[in-house]
Amino acid sequence: MKLLIIEDHIELLRTVVGYLSSEGFLCEEAATYAAAEEKLGVYHYDIVLLDLTLPDGSGLDILRKLKEDHPETGILILSAKDSLDDRLKGLDEGADDYITKPFHLAELNSRLNALIRRSSFQGRRTITFNEIEIETDAKEVRIGERLLELTKKEYDLLLYFVVNKGRLLTKEAIAEHLWGDQIDMVDNFDFIYTHIKNLRKKLTLSGGTDYVQTVYATGYKFTER
Amino acid sequence: MKLLQRTNRTYLLFSVLLLIIAGLFLYHLLAGVIEDEITEKLIVDKERIVQKLRAGEPVPHLPPIIEVETLPTHDVKSLSVSDTVLFDPVEEEREPFREVRAIEVINGKSYQITLRHVALESHDYYNSIGLALTIVLLLTLTGLWFINRTISKSLWKPFHNNLKALSNFALDQERPIALQQSTITEFAELNRAIEELTERVRSDYHSMKEFTGNAAHEMQTPLAVIRATLEEALQTDGITREQATLIASAYGSSQRLAKLNQSLLFLAKIENRQFASVEDISLSQAVQHVLESMQELVLTAGLTLETTIDSEFITRAHPMLVDTLLSNLVGNAIKHNRPEGLIRVELRANLLRILNSGHPLEVDPMTLLNRFSKASQSSDSLGLGLSIAQKICQNYNWNIRYTTDREWHILTVEF
Numbered sequence: 073m074k075l076l077i078i079e080d081h082i083e084l085l086r087t088v089v090g091y092l093s094s095e096g097f098l099c100e101e102a103a104t105y106a107a108a109e110e111k112l113g114v115y116h117y118d119i120v121l122l123d124l125t126l127p128d129g130s131g132l133d134i135l136r137k138l139k140e141d142h143p144e145t146g147i148l149i150l151s152a153k154d155s156l157d158d159r160l161k162g163l164d165e166g167a168d169d170y171i172t173k174p175f176h177l178a179e180l181n182s183r184l185n186a187l188i189r190r191s192s193f194q195g196r197r198t199i200t201f202n203e204i205e206i207e208t209d210a211k212e213v214r215i216g217e218r219l220l221e222l223t224k225k226e227y228d229l230l231l232y233f234v235v236n237k238g239r240l241l242t243k244e245a246i247a248e249h250l251w252g253d254q255i256d257m258v259d260n261f262d263f264i265y266t267h268i269k270n271l272r273k274k275l276t277l278s279g280g281t282d283y284v285q286t287v288y289a290t291g292y293k294f295t296e297r
Numbered sequence: 298m299k300l301l302q303r304t305n306r307t308y309l310l311f312s313v314l315l316l317i318i319a320g321l322f323l324y325h326l327l328a329g330v331i332e333d334e335i336t337e338k339l340i341v342d343k344e345r346i347v348q349k350l351r352a353g354e355p356v357p358h359l360p361p362i363i364e365v366e367t368l369p370t371h372d373v374k375s376l377s378v379s380d381t382v383l384f385d386p387v388e389e390e391r392e393p394f395r396e397v398r399a400i401e402v403i404n405g406k407s408y409q410i411t412l413r414h415v416a417l418e419s420h421d422y423y424n425s426i427g428l429a430l431t432i433v434l435l436l437t438l439t440g441l442w443f444i445n446r447t448i449s450k451s452l453w454k455p456f457h458n459n460l461k462a463l464s465n466f467a468l469d470q471e472r473p474i475a476l477q478q479s480t481i482t483e484f485a486e487l488n489r490a491i492e493e494l495t496e497r498v499r500s501d502y503h504s505m506k507e508f509t510g511n512a513a514h515e516m517q518t519p520l521a522v523i524r525a526t527l528e529e530a531l532q533t534d535g536i537t538r539e540q541a542t543l544i545a546s547a548y549g550s551s552q553r554l555a556k557l558n559q560s561l562l563f564l565a566k567i568e569n570r571q572f573a574s575v576e577d578i579s580l581s582q583a584v585q586h587v588l589e590s591m592q593e594l595v596l597t598a599g600l601t602l603e604t605t606i607d608s609e610f611i612t613r614a615h616p617m618l619v620d621t622l623l624s625n626l627v628g629n630a631i632k633h634n635r636p637e638g639l640i641r642v643e644l645r646a647n648l649l650r651i652l653n654s655g656h657p658l659e660v661d662p663m664t665l666l667n668r669f670s671k672a673s674q675s676s677d678s679l680g681l682g683l684s685i686a687q688k689i690c691q692n693y694n695w696n697i698r699y700t701t702d703r704e705w706h707i708l709t710v711e712f
Contacts, residue, residue, distance in 0.1 A: 081518045081519075081521075081522065083522045083526075084518055084521050084522045084525065087522060087525040087526055087529065088525065090529070091525065091529060172517075173517040173518055173520070173521040174517055174518075174520040174521035174523075174524045174525075174551075174555050175521060175524075176524065176528065177525050177528050177529070178528070225593070239532060240531050240532055242528065242531065242545070242548060244548070244549065244552045245528070251594070253624075254590070254591060254594060254624065254628070262597075263594075263597035263598070266597060287541070288538055288541065288542075289538075289541060289542045289545050290531055290541055290542075290544075290545040290548075291531075
């Protein structure tokens with residue numbers, strides 16, 4: 073899976089590239105409009121991560137051009153501009169998804185994976201982690217032959233865990249993934265614990281292994297022991 | 298009072314005053330001239346009678362116009378002119394007369410010659426002059442009214458059009474204000490001043506909006522770096538529990554900073570009126586939608602929700618602002634509740650009341666609507682949720698009140 077990351081802030085660019093490389097993506101970087109144009113003219117990418125505000129040009133122009141030349145390329149916009157108008161404009165122009173800075177790296181990974189699943193050329197609609205099998209179209213989870221009865225939140229949580237397997241997921245990142253902006257309304261993250269407890273119970277009751285590991289004071293990790 | 302009416306009134310007062318002065322002047326002038334003429338005529342007539350007497354011809358006797366008497370004594374020659382009032386048998390009333398009385402010595406005899414002429418009565422003067430001047434005044438008025446009507450239609454037209462353009466001027470309009478040009482110096486100057494002012498305001502507004510966007514970009518990117526770096530640091534193998542706790546604490550703070558930044562930018566956007574578009578919003582639907590999406594949080598927090606929705610009220614607002622307002626109010630009721638507490642949402646007509654159980658307040662509840670104001674300083678809350686709610690209400694002239702009744706906290710919004 074080959075990615076191009078277009079972002080003018082070098083530090084953020086390096087962090088994202090470092091992280092996504094460790095997740096197994098082949099990453100190339102472009103810090104300016106000119107560099108991005110050059111790379112896109114020569115190479116073909118599966119997914120482009122695009123910052124809309126670049127010092128020497130508009131990300132929207134890149135977006136338009138990309139949609140014309142390589143309509144099959146997935147586009148994920150990363151931008152600090154979180155106004156509804158910009159978001160709609162980006163999606164109207166053919167972007168596949170939109171993530172607002174500052175984002176959690178795990179969230180970015182999650183969105184990328186969802187994007188890959190949606191693109192037809194991949195055809196990878198089933199995600200497997202040992203005995204756990206997730207059908208993303210039907211939103212069904214099986215352990216062996218047994219179908220798990222999960223609530224929507226539990227399903228989202230499990231998918232998030234599996235996609236970001238082996239990584240420490242902070243409580244903040246999990247909460248934001250599951251509840252979005254509404255998470256501002258509550259002071260503590262106790263209720264994440266409830267959902268995780270239920271998910272663990274359902275996994276073990278269906279004969280699966282409890283892969284969820286609590287990490288002291290910070291969050292959770294979905295991993296083989 | 299219109300400018301035209303005011304100037305007209307002044308002109309009118311001035312014309313009336315001027316005409317009165319002119320009338321008085323005319324009266325005195327005319328009266329003087331006529332009096333002199335009458336006196337002159339009487340003296341000439343007297344000379345004619347004297348000539349007739351000298352020639353020994355008979356003279357007419359026509360009292361009270363001509364009276365000639367022979368005096369028994371020898372008097373000295375004299376001439377006196379006076380005004381008198383006598384009964385005129387012809388007109389059968391008392392009339393004012395101009396009188397010339399002369400004593401002449403002719404052929405050794407003394408004669409008293411009295412000649413009189415009816416004087417013009419003063420009210421006759423007044424009437425004629427008054428009539429003439431009233432006609433002049435009426436003509437002036439008609440003329441003024443006509444001229445003003447024409448002026449106000451043509452000359453003031455650009456002014457009225459521009460006034461309309463100015464009251465329709467919106468800060469966020471894309472084009473400069475379009476004013477109708479005028480050849481009148483004052484209007485042209487006014488237009489120039491208005492155009493300069495609106496252009497300056499528009500460009501200020503534009504740069505402020507740009508600043509908002511730039512601030513968002515400039516702050517959120519470093520925040521993204523901080524957050525991503527800390528997340529990566531947490532992934533590092535072999536970090537100790539203490540290190541993990543420290544990083545987690547910095548991570549949590551970066552999260553709060555990101556929220557704070559987001560909230561402040563949102564407040565700035567409302568203030569900059571960047572949510573200018575409005576649409577019809579059914580309050581009952583909006584409330585139901587928000588309650589549905591927040592139901593899980595209510596349940597997770599172990600609270601009970603009671604709702605009474607009885608309203609078909611439609612308001613005009615930006616849907617995102619209504620959604621934010623309602624979420625913030627319900628969120629506030631969740632956050633500041635007591636364990637196993639209660640939330641009651643009541644919507645009747647245009648009145649929304651959100652009640653929640655909680656702890657009695659030690660501060661004036663209305664101050665909690667201010668930025669960064671919270672009931673207890675130890676709270677994790679940013680203290681911005683309610684001030685965003687208040688800002689949204691101010692934006693649409695809705696009335697928001699925060700009251701308490703023992704352990705009940707009541708937020709009321711009148712749409």
